[in-house]
Amino acid sequence: MWSTCTALVFALVAASSFTPAYVLELCQNISPECHSDHNTASNSQSSSHTVKSKWTLNASSLMHDLNQFRVSCKKLLEALPIDKDDGNFVRTVKNCIFSKSIPTPLKGPLRLTAASKDVIEGILDLDASVTRSGDFLHYASGGRLLPGSVPLAHRYGGHQFGYWAGQLGDGRAHFLGQYSNKKGEVWELQLKGSGKTPYSRSGDGRAVIRSSVREFLCSEAMHFLGVPTSRAASLIVSEEPVLRDQFYSGNVKAERGAVVLRLAKSWFRIGSLEILSQSGEINLLRKLLNFVIDEHFPFINPDNPEKYLVFFSTVVNETAHLIAQWMSVGFAHGVCNTDNFSLLSITIDYGPFGFMESYNPNFIPNTSDDEGRYSIGAQANVGLFNLEKLSVALIPVLTQTQQKQ
Secondary structure (H helix, E strand, O other), X not given: OHHHHHHXXXXXXXXXXXXXXXXXXXXXXXXXXXXXXXXXXXXXXXXXHHHHHHHHOOHHHOEOOHHHOOOEOHHHHHHOOXXXXXXXXXXXXXXXXXXXXXXXXXXXXXXXXXXXXXXHHHOOOEXXXXXXXXXXXXXXXXXXXXXXXXXXXXXXXXXXXXXXXXXXXXXXXXXXXXXXXXXXXXXXXXXXXXXXXXXXXXXXXOEEHHHHHHHHHHHXXXXXXOOOEOEEEEEEEEEEEEEEOOOOOOXXXXXXXXXXXXXXXOOOEHHXXXXXXXXXXXXXXXXXHHHHHHHHOOOOOOOOOOHHHXXXXXXXXXXXXXXXXXXXXXXXXXXXXXXXXXXXXXXXXXXXXXXXXXXXXXXXXXXXXXXXXXXXHHHHHHHHHHHHHHHHHHHHHOOHHHHOO
């Protein structure tokens, strides 16, 4: 068991940028076998001083009170239409980009299981000490809304395993708002596992510890490996039972629920445009495209008649680079559907994934991918397929001449 404990500690140190002392404390909470004399290094004065100096260098500029922290939904709400119906009941949604949806708080005692100091301090401008407060537990799990937050669920569609799946959307995620940090960056905060939305279909809106730990660790690991990715701020776990059939074998078991607070510069994806194109909502397709270009592709002149082609060319180029970076570290995304491909060409939605132990082009990280569509050797071709679907989605806003280019 000690080897497992040690592996966990080093994995968290590498992937989540914890201080060694913080990691050891986490490990002690998880396994009593971590209570041993192996913590002498983290208790030494020199080690503590190094850790302290690293994380308190700019401590005076960090917020120590969550009441000072504020997000905003103003820009999105003013620019893009919202579903006319309120409530989390499942429905087909038309003529909008978002639906208002209130998170459903986790039941039972809550516990912070992991937090990334690099995100908490480096992106959110919060002192890491706030993660130990009861307020943080509630804000980061959906039990309480951040000041300025108007929780939303995003409407999108997608091609799944090669076939158009229709309306999908944020079935267990809630957009909380945008945060503009002291570096001038704008990040979108989202909870995953925070309850039902209009897009939950037959799902329960929850996530379990098993998948949440994987998302938290891998998104942070990919960042430190130099691969463009969404980020993870925290992982909150509860005693709430969530029923899951892990291997789709009919063996349903109760697992514990969890919520990840995750961040990205944008959560728009190829499927965000596909649903509008497929539904014939062309004016809204143009409006969303213009918004994405204005916000995230500032080098594209909004008055350029070729701006949609320039946008497409940029996404193609950056997506190709992203997949090459995945493969360079042996990573395989197990669900390369168009609804999981970001328009900003970052890695999002860590469902089934895996890292090769040794080179094998037939490596398949998804146990339900019987045909190996998303094997690591096929990721480039799947990326091409997804980009072709993006090109199809753009056809209604292109001239006939542009369509031939």
